[in-house]
Amino acid sequence: MTGVELILLLPLIVLSGAAVAVMLAIAVRRNYLAAFLLTLLGFVLTIMAVALSPGGPQRNVTALFVFDDFARFFIGLITGAGLFVAVLAFDYFRQQRGQFEEFFIMLLGATFGCAVLVASRHFASLFLGLEILSVSLYAMIAYSRDREISTEAGLKYLILAGVSAAFLVFGMALVYAQTGALEFSRMPYITASPDEPLDIIVLAGFGMIIVGIGFKLALVPFHLWTPDVYQGAPAPVTAFIATASKGAVFALLLRLFAQTDVAFYPPLYVTFVILAIASMLFGSWLALLQNNMKRILAYSSIAHLGFLLVAFMGRGHIQSTAAAFYLTAYFVTTLGAFGIVSLLSPGERDAEWIEDYRGLFWRRPFVAVVFSVMIFSLAGIPLTGGFVGKVLVILAGEQAAQWALVVVLVTASAISLFYYVRVVGIMYMPAEAGGADRPALPGLSLQGGGALACLTGLLVLLGVYPGPFLDLVRDMVTTVYAGVLPR
Amino acid sequence: MATIPIHYGLLLAALLFVVGLVGVLVRRNILFILMSIEIMLNAAGLAFVVGGARWGRADGQVMVIIILTVAAAEVAVGLALVLRFHGWFKSLDADRASEMRG
């Protein structure tokens, strides 16, 4: 291990060190504010470490990690999401009874797992990162001790994530048994001879890996846990699952299949197309039937992962750029949407029913406007980041001649407009009738409001002036293909 | 010394995996579901041992140790949740966990 490698590893070292530091701080003296501030410090130092680390392609550290620009970009993105979730959680848990200092250890741990995931180039680090993330998430989901559905959601997630991890690791074992490869770059590469059939065991192995990843991304046949877990988990945790956890796994998917390209072997390719179409259609359709804001956003996130898969299906720089841009816009938007749910939640329960939002504009104009911007971005309305992302994805699909996927994408977007408009509409209705039994809105804290304002600004910036960021993403994406055989 | 063909080992691992999967799908007691997940993970471990033996390298066995550690962590959190679940519902029946629908 050389000095350069240590510097490259610094983001991971800082993150894990911060988790241990918070743990020791709790051991010395239990203080909610101190734990929160230490966590913030850890996240900020991690982002600085990412910004200062040398970039470029092919920065391998041991057999396990690679810290190219792709990994740096996603570690930065995920750490930013972690930072925002920490701010949300600070306000959220302050209103509840109990000890919540340990939540920040779990949050740092989960973020660490995500960072390991996006920097991994080996099955061992993939599995470890995924499980560090999952085990932290089980505890975070079930954290609201005095809520029945929180425990229920935690247990459901535990069982389904356990099964999906078993599928994933068994798939890895099959690939390893047949090819002897644990590093992504040594795995089968088939476009050189597409006619030659893939070994059946390798095919089965990759199939099982896709099942495991599909669970984590909540693609449609494997999405059953999503609405329940989103509803049961505390709102800041939901924000984390919807963004950091899914984003990390999707980045991993991009890297894994940029380096092996087995995904483009016909049977697996068709599987991905079916997953994408089903996710887009079912996600948009089922969201129409919900009256719970968290469940609406859950189904909406299923549809969005389907849109992302459309970009993933064309393997190339344009498509990967589109996917990375879309993912960033999705991060900002989803964090904002769940952030508002979290910040509006009084201590007893979450502000999750759509009725809670009736007439929000007349009571909290700032929050209502921010929420509208977030919803517009989710729907892909111009002047927001979501619109630019969707245009890029459609262009990418068109470039790869994926006409069926593009048509389904447009249809699903049209369906989704109905429930987005419904949510926005209810916020601008007059607030009266039945307002008495509604719990009082908690006051918006300075840091909470500031974070929301930042996200809104970022989202509009991405929508109005995406040029510089797009260049950044394009340069970043090229590093993930570095060292891969030419097509 | 003759070696056992690799496919036998993989077949055994696959059978174990299916036993675990069926257990998860059929059992209603949460403890047994957790045990079935352990069986599935250990089946993957067995497949890694078979692979390691085939290629004559240690990395398959390293993966087994990692799987064991992860499984222990998962069970630690899982059992804590089971205790809490029992406190809420006074039962370990997974079908009782149906507060949320839709």
Place this chain on the structure above:
Amino acid sequence: MPATVEIAVFWPFFVYFGCVIVLVAGMVGVSYVLGSRHWERATGAPFESGIVTTGSARVGVPANFYLVAMLFVIFDLESVFLFAWAAVVRQVGWTGYVGACVFIVMMAAALVYLWRVGALEGR
């Protein structure tokens, strides 16, 4: 490799397996034939050093036992990594030493946390 050859190669396993079956069947069978039979009042009761049993076997176990078991499993498994390090301590050199030190420090930090939180009290 054809199946017949394999059976030829692995015959000691089959012999061993057969021996185990014969031994167990023999022990059970012989004691069945030679053993005495009686049906008294206490024949069906479990034998506990001559003391009459009280209560049911299905008693609630305090959750503290779960805690102890979990601590054991976690810290027990961590030692596996140290054994793996011990096996190759000369090859991995100082890098491995530093790695193991980091690992042990993390374990110690976790232990300090558990101690301060009161998880080791065993109330």
